[in-house]
Amino acid sequence: MxxxxxxxxxxxxxxxxxxxxxxxxxxxxxxxxxxxxxxxxxxxxxxxLRDDASITQSPTSIFAGGWSLDAYSTAWDNHPIGTWYLNSLVISVLAVIFTVAFCSMAGFALAFLRFRGRGLVMAVATAGLMLPTEALVLPQFIEYRSFHLLGTFWALVLPSVAAPISVFVFHSFFRGIPTALIEAARIDGASWWRVYANVCMPICRPAVSTVAILTFISSWNAFLWPLLVLSQTKSQTIPVGLASLVDPSSPQYAEVMASSVLGFIPLIAVFLVFQRQIVQGIATTGIK
Known part of the structure; x- marks a missing residue:
């Protein structure tokens, strides 16, 4: 044949x-x-890695004056950079935990639940994407002052929880889950909470990783709101603390640059470790 x-x-x-x-x-x-x-x-x-004298004389020369780690030791000894690191870490981790928890539940509700006012909630979340962060500074300041939260870490954690972009990431991912899987769990007697916790959340790990990493980076890099809320030096975060080191009258170039390097090293480490999860999460949530 x-x-x-x-x-x-x-x-x-x-x-x-x-x-x-x-x-x-x-x-x-x-x-x-x-x-x-x-x-x-x-x-x-x-x-x-250079000294201030060589930087002032020849800013563009890379090897002038030699290289040393004196600026790093000076910056670490003269300023509470370790405390700023700890403050930024605590605030960023709390922001990640609450953002993933609340935004995932909001995205799940918008994807599967049918309730009155669902379209209005979706419209409000969409409008939140269009508002610039600077426009919310004054209302948020008045709100948190009335709750006596100014000067506390909660004033930095709670605003980052209401993240419309995170809600849409989870909503997009949940919409990609087959409806038959949700209906089968419901027929077996699973409540909506069990469907969310035991069926959907284990599947959407790429979305969780994406939201967690992006929330961590944005919370770590936040400058304007922490500058207004935190007044004490020891309670400041890394970006605000680094900005306070710049003295226009007598700038210490090497020390400022060393502090900046210490500030962005954790972000580079986080991105290099979790870059595959970021790409996978964005690619998965964008494919239907």
Whole structure:
């Protein structure tokens, strides 16, 4: 018995060359943008290893004056950077825990539950994406002052919990879960809480990782709101504390750069460790 094989149609040579050219163009653009983003970090690192005299005399010379770690020891000994690290870590971790918990429940409710006013809640969440953070500073300040929360970590944690973008990430992921799986759990007698905790949350680990990492980074980098809320030096976070080190009258370039490097090292470490989870979470929530 003979089998007839269908001839394979080869792609046109022009299409193959066009695909290769496009891939090379994308690689060149990616490399160019990576270099643009990498230059400030490398410059800060090199400047932090030099002394102030050589920086003042020849700012663009990389090897002038030699390299040393004196600026790091001076910055660590003269300023409570360790306390600022701890404050930022506590605030960021609490923000991640509460944001993942509440935003996942909100996204689950908008995805599966049918209740009166659901469209209004969705519209309000959508409107929250359009409001700039600066427009909410004054109302939030008056609100938290009335609750006597100014000067506490809760004034920094609670505003980050109401994150519309996190709600939409979870909502998008939950909408991708097959409805038959939810209906089967409901037929077996599972409550909505069990469906959420035992069925949906174990599946949406990429979304949890994405929201957790992005919340951690945004909470760690927050500057304006912590500057207004936290008044004591020992309760400040890393961005606010680093800004207080800049003295216009007598700038200590190496010390400021060393403090900046100490400030963004944790973020780079978090991204390098969890970059696969970030890409996987964003790609999964965007595919229907």
């Amino acid at each position: 003979t089998t007839i094989t269908q001839p394979q149609t080869a792609e046109p040579k022009g299409a193959v060359n066009g695909a290769k050219l496009f891939n090379r163009l994308c690689a060149v653009c990616l490399t160019l943008f990576a270099l643009i983003w990498l230059v400030p970090f490398v410059w800060a690192l090199i400047t932090s």
